[in-house]
Amino acid sequence: MKLYDLVIVGAGPAGMAAATAAAEQGLTVAVLDEQAAPGGQIYRAISAPALRDEGILGPDYYHGRRLLAPFARAAVDYIPSASVWEITREREVRFSAGGQARTLRAGRILLATGAQERPVPFPGWQLPGVMSCGAAQIMLKTSGLTPPAPLVLAGSGPLLLLIALQLHRAGVDIAAVLDTTPRDNYLKAGRHVGGALRGWKVLVKGLGYLARLRASGVACLSQVSQLRAEAGEDGKLARVHFTHQGQPRTLSATSLLVHQGVVPNVQLSRAIGIDHRWDEQQLCWRPVTDSWGETNIPGIFVAGDGAGIGGAAAAEQAGRLASWQMARQLGCLDRQDRDRLATPVRRALAPVLAIRPFLDVLYQPAREFLTPSDDTLVCRCEEVTAGDVRRFARMGCTGPNQTKAFSRVGMGPCQGRMCGLTVAQIIADTRQSTPAEVGYYRIRSPIKPLTLRELANLGDTDQP
Numbered sequence: 001m002k003l004y005d006l007v008i009v010g011a012g013p014a015g016m017a018a019a020t021a022a023a024e025q026g027l028t029v030a031v032l033d034e035q036a037a038p039g040g041q042i043y044r045a046i047s048a049p050a051l052r053d054e055g056i057l058g059p060d061y062y063h064g065r066r067l068l069a070p071f072a073r074a075a076v077d078y079i080p081s082a083s084v085w086e087i088t089r090e091r092e093v094r095f096s097a098g099g100q101a102r103t104l105r106a107g108r109i110l111l112a113t114g115a116q117e118r119p120v121p122f123p124g125w126q127l128p129g130v131m132s133c134g135a136a137q138i139m140l141k142t143s144g145l146t147p148p149a150p151l152v153l154a155g156s157g158p159l160l161l162l163i164a165l166q167l168h169r170a171g172v173d174i175a176a177v178l179d180t181t182p183r184d185n186y187l188k189a190g191r192h193v194g195g196a197l198r199g200w201k202v203l204v205k206g207l208g209y210l211a212r213l214r215a216s217g218v219a220c221l222s223q224v225s226q227l228r229a230e231a232g233e234d235g236k237l238a239r240v241h242f243t244h245q246g247q248p249r250t251l252s253a254t255s256l257l258v259h260q261g262v263v264p265n266v267q268l269s270r271a272i273g274i275d276h277r278w279d280e281q282q283l284c285w286r287p288v289t290d291s292w293g294e295t296n297i298p299g300i301f302v303a304g305d306g307a308g309i310g311g312a313a314a315a316e317q318a319g320r321l322a323s324w325q326m327a328r329q330l331g332c333l334d335r336q337d338r339d340r341l342a343t344p345v346r347r348a349l350a351p352v353l354a355i356r357p358f359l360d361v362l363y364q365p366a367r368e369f370l371t372p373s374d375d376t377l378v379c380r381c382e383e384v385t386a387g388d389v390r391r392f393a394r395m396g397c398t399g400p401n402q403t404k405a406f407s408r409v410g411m412g413p414c415q416g417r418m419c420g421l422t423v424a425q426i427i428a429d430t431r432q433s434t435p436a437e438v439g440y441y442r443i444r445s446p447i448k449p450l451t452l453r454e455l456a457n458l459g460d461t462d463q464p
């Protein structure tokens, strides 16, 4: 079984920066990622961009080249299209690639598995034609494809505006951008305005997206509520209903893109048994780590958005910090050199993270998306509605695991990724409790689908 000093899961900004920094310190490093090329979410397909016009995705996307070049040169075994489905406390990493399951052993493990979009349940979200903004952006980055117009975008947060702008620049006719940020959020976020001013560059960037959309003539409506998608006779999305300034409105649409921010991807960290805590501002679970990213399981670290949403710039720096600490633990770096490297990075991180409380509170989803109406599907895999979950909570189910046993909610192919937060919030509300008390699904390996054949042939490997 091949032993590496460090195995990294995820080749986004955190994973790429960590691998490069660790290799520079002399560690043997393997990087596994289920994508076919490095880049993670923000820099997806950066090694072979699908779009010739660099103005469409903008300079933040192409910043990825600055991470990619040293990563590609570094002495790192990068294994693409590799889905990690189990990590043991003994630091064995099991993954499938090319139809074959394999195991690597690691002195240290870094989870750099990033974020996923927060599920956005509302009536009609399962209709063909409705998808997440992130999914549309993936199509744009990897294939240069855009969703068919008329297109409506709805939701909250800077990524909504960025993706609207990218699609507009790609020539898509946008009927409207519907901002569902509740009015109260502006008041609540006001308490964190000090941090926002320290991170003013991020703020200016976000406001710039909105200004450019408006200047281009795209209708941007704020304080939108009661979002609903309706199908036409063919069963596909035909109309988007919503309320704006107290008035019911309807728009014809072939595509509706929705977004309510991103949350840490915690499937792997939960399956390993890492401690997690509920984040009241980001309204999600995040692994508990020390300031270097190490978890309660010695030798297993988490960095980047998977440890709590901080954005790409913070992810990159967190990856480096974790690497230097692992290099120190493995005797490749002394404490003094570690601190000499880390001090300027921590200084650079401070303003980037200072704005988070402001953004996190401002862009908390409206209640209608956190606890949707009874007829809204919550678990799309098993077709369980919000009303079903409420019924089981009233019958006495105290948390998502019990509700799962009664209703199969969270048992489908996505293993609760698309419903976990919503189910916990609905149970919490019904039982007048909190998501922190209600808890989350017990996630077990394999966290990704694999075939029985792969499992049966699971072998050790000396080959990366």
Ligand SMILES: Cc1cc2nc3c(=O)[nH]c(=O)nc-3n(C[C@H](O)[C@@H](O)[C@H](O)COP(=O)(O)OP(=O)(O)OC[C@H]3O[C@@H](n4cnc5c(N)ncnc54)[C@H](O)[C@@H]3O)c2cc1C
Residues within 6 Å of the ligand: 009, 010, 011, 012, 013, 014, 015, 032, 033, 034, 035, 039, 040, 041, 042, 043, 060, 082, 083, 084, 085, 112, 113, 114, 115, 116, 117, 134, 135, 137, 159, 162, 262, 265, 268, 303, 304, 305, 306, 310, 311, 312, 313, 315, 316, 448
């Ligand atoms: C769909 C989407 C689009 C986004 N687009 C932008 C954007 O345009 N601009 C922006 O500023 N921010 C964007 N973000 C936010 C974003 O995630 C960044 O903050 C940044 O990419 C985080 O970096 P990271 O290294 O922590 O994780 P990521 O960049 O998310 O990288 C994580 C990597 O881990 C891999 N991975 C996860 N689980 C496994 C597993 N079990 N096995 C193998 N590999 C695994 C994934 O394939 C991914 O490549 C986006 C987020 C999402 C969800």
